[in-house]
Amino acid sequence: MTVRRVAITGLGVVAPLGNSSQELFANLIAGRSGVQHLAGPEARGLRSPIGAPVTFDGSAHFPAPRLRMLDRVSQLALVAAGQAIVDARIDLPVERRERCGVFVGCSIGGAGTTDEGYHTLYAERSDRIQPYSVLNAMTSAPASWIGIDHGLSGPILTYSTACSSSAVALGEAARRIMFGDADIMLAGGAETPLVYGVLRAWEAMRTVAAEDPQNPSASCRPFARTRTGLVLGEGAAFAVLEEWDHAVARGAPIHGELSGYGLTSDVAHITRPTPTGQANAMQAALDSAGLEKGDVDYINAHGTGTLQNDAVETAAIKSVFGERAYAIPVSSTKSMHGHLLGAAGALEFVIAVMCLKCAAVPPTMHLDSPDPACDLDYVAGRARDGMAVRTVMSNSFAFGGTNAVLIVKAFDAR
Amino acid sequence: MSTLDTLMDILVRDYGVAREQVTSEATLATLGLDSLSLLELMFKIEDCYGVKIADDTPTDLVTVNDVVRYIDGLVARKAELRPAGAPDVPTGT
Numbered sequence: 001m002t003v004r005r006v007a008i009t010g011l012g013v014v015a016p017l018g019n020s021s022q023e024l025f026a027n028l029i030a031g032r033s034g035v036q037h038l039a040g041p042e043a044r045g046l047r048s049p050i051g052a053p054v055t056f057d058g059s060a061h062f063p064a065p066r067l068r069m070l071d072r073v074s075q076l077a078l079v080a081a082g083q084a085i086v087d088a089r090i091d092l093p094v095e096r097r098e099r100c101g102v103f104v105g106c107s108i109g110g111a112g113t114t115d116e117g118y119h120t121l122y123a124e125r126s127d128r129i130q131p132y133s134v135l136n137a138m139t140s141a142p143a144s145w146i147g148i149d150h151g152l153s154g155p156i157l158t159y160s161t162a163c164s165s166s167a168v169a170l171g172e173a174a175r176r177i178m179f180g181d182a183d184i185m186l187a188g189g190a191e192t193p194l195v196y197g198v199l200r201a202w203e204a205m206r207t208v209a210a211e212d213p214q215n216p217s218a219s220c221r222p223f224a225r226t227r228t229g230l231v232l233g234e235g236a237a238f239a240v241l242e243e244w245d246h247a248v249a250r251g252a253p254i255h256g257e258l259s260g261y262g263l264t265s266d267v268a269h270i271t272r273p274t275p276t277g278q279a280n281a282m283q284a285a286l287d288s289a290g291l292e293k294g295d296v297d298y299i300n301a302h303g304t305g306t307l308q309n310d311a312v313e314t315a316a317i318k319s320v321f322g323e324r325a326y327a328i329p330v331s332s333t334k335s336m337h338g339h340l341l342g343a344a345g346a347l348e349f350v351i352a353v354m355c356l357k358c359a360a361v362p363p364t365m366h367l368d369s370p371d372p373a374c375d376l377d378y379v380a381g382r383a384r385d386g387m388a389v390r391t392v393m394s395n396s397f398a399f400g401g402t403n404a405v406l407i408v409k410a411f412d413a414r
Numbered sequence: 415m416s417t418l419d420t421l422m423d424i425l426v427r428d429y430g431v432a433r434e435q436v437t438s439e440a441t442l443a444t445l446g447l448d449s450l451s452l453l454e455l456m457f458k459i460e461d462c463y464g465v466k467i468a469d470d471t472p473t474d475l476v477t478v479n480d481v482v483r484y485i486d487g488l489v490a491r492k493a494e495l496r497p498a499g500a501p502d503v504p505t506g507t
Contacts, residue, residue, distance in 0.1 A: 065430040065446060068454070128460075131453040 006174045006258040007247035008408065010088025010240030011350050012080040012188070016052035016233050016337045020083065024337075025354040028362035029383040033217035033336045035231050042196045046203055048211045050219050051194045052233030052338030069132055070145065071110030076236035077142035077190035078149060084186065085150065088240035088252060092150055092184075101154035101182045102147045103173040105166025105189035107342030108198060109139035115197040142190045142236075154182050160342065163302075165189055167345025167396035167404035170239065171261035177243050184246070188238030189343035202232060205271075207306055220339075221366040222303035222332035223310045223374040230304040233338025237346035239353070256356045260289025260393075260407030271399050272308060278316035278395070281403035285393065286320075289407045293321050295391050296328055296407075298361045300348045301378075302395040303332020304339055311373040313395065318376070329387075331379040335365040345396035349406055352392040356410045360385035417482045417489075424458050425478075438479040445478075459485055465492050 011021040016034030018024030027034070034052040043049035058067050058075040070078070081102075085092065092100065113136040117129050135141060140158040147156040155176065159168045166189020173187035193199070202208050209229035212219045220231040239258075247254055262284030266277035286293065302313055310332075318325045333351055340347050355361050360383055367380040390410045397403050418438065425431040431445045442452060452475065456467045465488045475481050 063430045064428060065451075068428075128457055130457075131450040135450075 001179070003178045004180065005244035006177045007242045007244045007252065008239055008255045008258055008353055009242045009247050009252040010084035010086070010090065011255060011353060012083030012087060012238045013235070013347065013350055014054055014056055014076045014080045015235035015237060015340070015347055016054055019054070019056065021350050021354055025351065025358060028333055028336055028351065029360055029385070031336070031363055031365050031381065031383065033365060034233065035217045035220055035336070035338055037211065037216040038194070042194055042199060044196070046199055048203065048208050050209065050211045050216050050231050051199070052231060053194055054235050069135065071113045071136040071141065071192070073106065073110050073190045073192040074136070074142045074145050076192065076234070077104065077238070078145055080188065080190070080236035081146045081186055081238040084188070084238040084240045088242070090184070090240065090252065092152070095184060097151050098153045099182050100152040100184040101173070101176060101186070102143050102152055102156045103159065103169040103185060103187040104143035104146070105159045105169035105342045105346060106139050106142055107160055107162050107165050107191060108193060110137035110141060111192055111195045111198050113137040115195040118197065146186060150186070152186065161402035161404070162398035162400050163339070163341055163344055164396040164398035164402045164404040165342035165345065166237070167349065167394065167406055168263065168402065170241070170258065170346060170349055171263060171404055171406055173241050174258045174261055177241055183243045185241045186238060187241055188236065189340070189346035190236035191341045191343040192234045193232045193341055194234050199232065208232070209305055218366040220305045220335050222301070222305040222335050222364055223314070223370055223378050224367045225369045225371045227305045227307065227310065227371070229306050230334065231338040233340045235337070235340050235343055235347060237343060237350045239346070239349065254411050256353045256411060257409045258406065259409045260285040260291065260405070262286070262288060262405040264403045266401030266403065268401060273312045273397055273401070275312050275316040275319055277401060277403050278313060278397055279319045281405040282316065282320045282393065282395065285405035285407045289409070291391060291407065293324050296321070296393050297387070297389045298355055298392045299328055299330040300352050300392060300394045301330050301332045302397045303334050303364065305332070305334060309397065311371065313397065314374045314376055325376055328377065329361050329379045329384060330376045331362055331364040333362050335367070345394070345404060345406070348394050348396070349408070352394045352406070352408050355389045355392050356408060359387065359389050361387070361389060417485050418478070420462060421478065421481060421485070424455070424462070428458065436478060438477065438482070440478050441476055442478070442481070463489055465489065
């Protein structure tokens with residue numbers, strides 16, 4: 001069976017540091033951080049009230065009656081997906097829309113709606129739950145709304161594999177195209193964890209970074225000796241994936257090719273990652289792309305900033321790439337945009353594609369003092385440009401042990 | 415303010431309905447309100463009129479006038495139960 005190529009023809013982002021892929025990438029290259037002190041009610045009483053919020057007002061995008069039916073997570077998803085469609089310059093109504101689908105990664109769904117409902121029940125001791133609560137909170141709502149709004153009647157699925165959810169959504173969407181089940185897939189992720197109940201739950205796990213009292217924006221320090229954990233962020237990121245010949249035939253802007261996808265599981269521990277599981281996913285991605293270790297120009301690391309992840313990921317990269325690992329720039333952009341959980345893989349996929357388009361790689365910020373166990377080239381403190389960026393690997397690993405690795409390649413007409 | 419005027423304000427403000435569309439005969443469906451919207455509207459009516467709507471909200475409210483009559487019925491029953499001299503004003507929306 002011929003495996004069809006997958007073109008990336010549209011990108012859309014609503015994220016900390018920018019509500020477009022261009023604005024986001026420019027801020028990342030400049031080393032700016034979207035992490036900030038949270039002063040709102042969502043952070044009351046937190047030991048470390050920090051997060052990476054999105055500047056977004058739903059009422060600017062949706063009329064009031066519609067807004068009541070959309071949790072913030074669906075609002076962000078719809079806007080980011082809409083951007084990707086515009087960017088792809090695709091006229092969906094003329095496409096065979098039963099051959100177009102939507103795959104979304106989302107870990108916690110409409111967290112704001114859930115939080116508000118429980119507050120109504122338990123704090124206000126009222127039974128007046130909003131009638132739309134179930135529809136707003138369900139994890140599959142973003143995918144369903146995107147399909148409904150754009151009339152995409154092919155497969156619509158939601159993947160929930162914690163922090164690798166949207167990388168899985170992108171990889172699985174690519175496979176639908178590769179093996180002939182669909183021609184166009186809108187794939188990405190959305191997450192809005194900056195609500196009181198979720199922030200409290202994450203704090204209880206002791207994985208959230210301590211707030212830097214002098215500079216809250218520098219609280220997330222992946223690969224640093226002084227790292228103390230991750231910082232939660234919110235946002236949505238989407239891509240239009242398209243069968244290569246279809247994209248070429250309609251003269252679409254081709255930003256790159258999704259050429260590799262590796263998916264493995266740790267089956268070890270619910271939180272503790274394994275170098276073997278991660279390495280297997282990276283190798284599987286290389287194999288599926290038909291690439292050699294020497295072909296990878298940059299790795300966008302999972303790089304959460306937790307003690308466990310960064311050292312294990314470093315070991316996994318070294319086990320796959322051997323000595324070459326030291327020559328590959330590896331950076332964690334989570335140092336700037338925080339950890340978007342189910343949307344993280346999609347956001348970092350968009351960043352990977354932007355690296356191809358701009359021939360530059362963003363830095364790992366706040367890495368003044370590397371952990372001895374983290375001894376790769378992490379592009380510390382300053383972006384790198386003027387380099388050949390033809391192939392980028394994007395790592396996403398998750399609680400529960402689902403490892404997803406995507407590989408994007410620069411446009412190649414071959 | 416009449417019950418129709420109050421209801422019209424709620425429909426315009428919270429449901430994005432054009433004021434000129436809100437007539438007594440207009441059906442809730444043509445105004446874009448589905449069954450869940452109607453349930454939500456009942457919460458707003460409870461707040462506005464200080465009444466308590468039973469769990470078995472009537473399902474035969476089809477037109478704006480049906481809702482107006484339903485509200486007026488609730489308010490009348492409340493008045494029957496109210497002690498003499500107690501105020502009878504909406505509590506705000």
